[in-house]
Amino acid sequence: MQVFRYSGPEFSPYETDREPEVDEGFWVAPTAAAPVSAELSLPGSKSLTNRELVLSALATGPSILRLPLHSRDSALMVEALRSLGTTISEVPNDEPFGPDLEIVPQAFTGGVSVDCGLAGTVMRFLPPLAALATGPVTFDGDEGARRRPMRTTIESLRALGVDVDDDGRSALPFSLHGTGEVEGGEVSIDASASSQFVSGLLLSAPRFANGLTLRHTGEKLPSLPHIEMTIDALASRGVTVSSPETGVWVVPPGPIAAREVTIEPDLSNAAPFLAAALVAGGRVSIRHWPHDTTQVGDDLLDLLPLWGATVTRDGDTVTIDGGDGLLGGGSLPGVDVDLSRGGELAPALVALAALASGPSTITGIAHLRGHETDRLAALVAEINGLGGRATELDDGIRLEPSPLHAGKWKTYGDHRMAHAAAIIGLAVPDVELDDVRVVSKTLPEFVALWDDLLGRTVTTSPADTSLLGFL
Numbered sequence: 001m002q003v004f005r006y007s008g009p010e011f012s013p014y015e016t017d018r019e020p021e022v023d024e025g026f027w028v029a030p031t032a033a034a035p036v037s038a039e040l041s042l043p044g045s046k047s048l049t050n051r052e053l054v055l056s057a058l059a060t061g062p063s064i065l066r067l068p069l070h071s072r073d074s075a076l077m078v079e080a081l082r083s084l085g086t087t088i089s090e091v092p093n094d095e096p097f098g099p100d101l102e103i104v105p106q107a108f109t110g111g112v113s114v115d116c117g118l119a120g121t122v123m124r125f126l127p128p129l130a131a132l133a134t135g136p137v138t139f140d141g142d143e144g145a146r147r148r149p150m151r152t153t154i155e156s157l158r159a160l161g162v163d164v165d166d167d168g169r170s171a172l173p174f175s176l177h178g179t180g181e182v183e184g185g186e187v188s189i190d191a192s193a194s195s196q197f198v199s200g201l202l203l204s205a206p207r208f209a210n211g212l213t214l215r216h217t218g219e220k221l222p223s224l225p226h227i228e229m230t231i232d233a234l235a236s237r238g239v240t241v242s243s244p245e246t247g248v249w250v251v252p253p254g255p256i257a258a259r260e261v262t263i264e265p266d267l268s269n270a271a272p273f274l275a276a277a278l279v280a281g282g283r284v285s286i287r288h289w290p291h292d293t294t295q296v297g298d299d300l301l302d303l304l305p306l307w308g309a310t311v312t313r314d315g316d317t318v319t320i321d322g323g324d325g326l327l328g329g330g331s332l333p334g335v336d337v338d339l340s341r342g343g344e345l346a347p348a349l350v351a352l353a354a355l356a357s358g359p360s361t362i363t364g365i366a367h368l369r370g371h372e373t374d375r376l377a378a379l380v381a382e383i384n385g386l387g388g389r390a391t392e393l394d395d396g397i398r399l400e401p402s403p404l405h406a407g408k409w410k411t412y413g414d415h416r417m418a419h420a421a422a423i424i425g426l427a428v429p430d431v432e433l434d435d436v437r438v439v440s441k442t443l444p445e446f447v448a449l450w451d452d453l454l455g456r457t458v459t460t461s462p463a464d465t466s467l468l469g470f471l
């Protein structure tokens, strides 16, 4: 496998080293010429890596992250923590996806600007931590990041006594003025637009003088497994978060322990690879699939059988068998599925539904309008641009069966829009992505791994990972 670095100021801090087929990001998704038969390893989870980076910076001593993700979102988190004073260094390993990281906490200093890029985890997890710094910290990001919901982060910090200056925007850019401590106490928030508002507060709350009692007042709360992941990561560092009733979390003040932690592979990023078995036919295996995980990508093992997949597990390798697949003469059924637990799985699963021979309704995903782009509008527009019949619902997307044809596909800065196009492109020739470099947000190796999946790739040696040296 060859490791790519993508360039382009909006998308990535990496240096240029592109393959010709991703020239300036233009990429024609390859069709599957035969059933797939692939066994892949995937890089680390974005959600786990960025939580563990934050907790390591807040901890009482040095931590080591084994097999962390190296992508734009994790690089932005590393750079932000470094600018706030944390020492983060690379520790070489023999693995293909980049070095381990050692994090040595230091007192947080202000007078810095944090670039959030388009990373929800950076823009929602770091402001509560930055409130513990001495001095002003400014947050900004990509143009698309300025459209993402931030009101709840800003208002909750104000409710905790933090001085935040947002010029009335309730969005990026904004500044806060850290005094070195946060009183903490009780706060009520509406987290219906993103679970990350809850996670961001819980992560730093042990360092608040009085801890935190957090109450969610909105009607719905998306992405519950991601909140479980936050509580689990805190528990592994000696902080017990209790939940006396649904939508209420109590975090006691106290030390956050240092630890050595191995980051699980990103199971949400497994979605396009596993879905490929259903389209091309054949089998796709993912190595190192955890037996017990808070990652919502684990739900794929229950979701993909709705489209006809068979799931088997051999040790820590999980295999999805797509049988003959769509291209081998099979068909994909229509499905009705609520993805409120795992909205980040929606683009890949909507792509499968767009290839189905029956109608599908994917619901529980209204909050995806505030993701990297308005994902409901983007998926509907791009699927219909290829001849599909998708309609936006209040809470999701409805898809009627329709033959798809060649055409252009816009990625809107959204890595998962690229994943969705790649799935459709397996069955539909000449799906042309305007910019596949967006994959660098969480999986810079996407194109190389996709080529591996389709048996189109050269091999790599661990030395190639030096190409990832952007930290």
Ligand SMILES: O=C(O)C1=C[C@@H](OP(=O)(O)O)[C@@H](O)[C@H](O)C1
Pocket (backbone or CB within 6 Å): 046, 047, 048, 120, 121, 193, 194, 195, 196, 199, 222, 223, 226, 343, 344, 367
């Ligand atoms: O906490 C996290 O790591 C995440 C939470 C979810 O956010 P939302 O609740 O905003 O969907 C998820 O979609 C995102 O990809 C990662």
Ligand SMILES: C=C(OP(=O)(O)O)C(=O)O
Pocket (backbone or CB within 6 Å): 118, 119, 120, 121, 343, 344, 371, 372, 416, 442
């Ligand atoms: C919603 C996502 O990302 P973020 O962490 O930027 O919210 C995602 O990866 O699907």
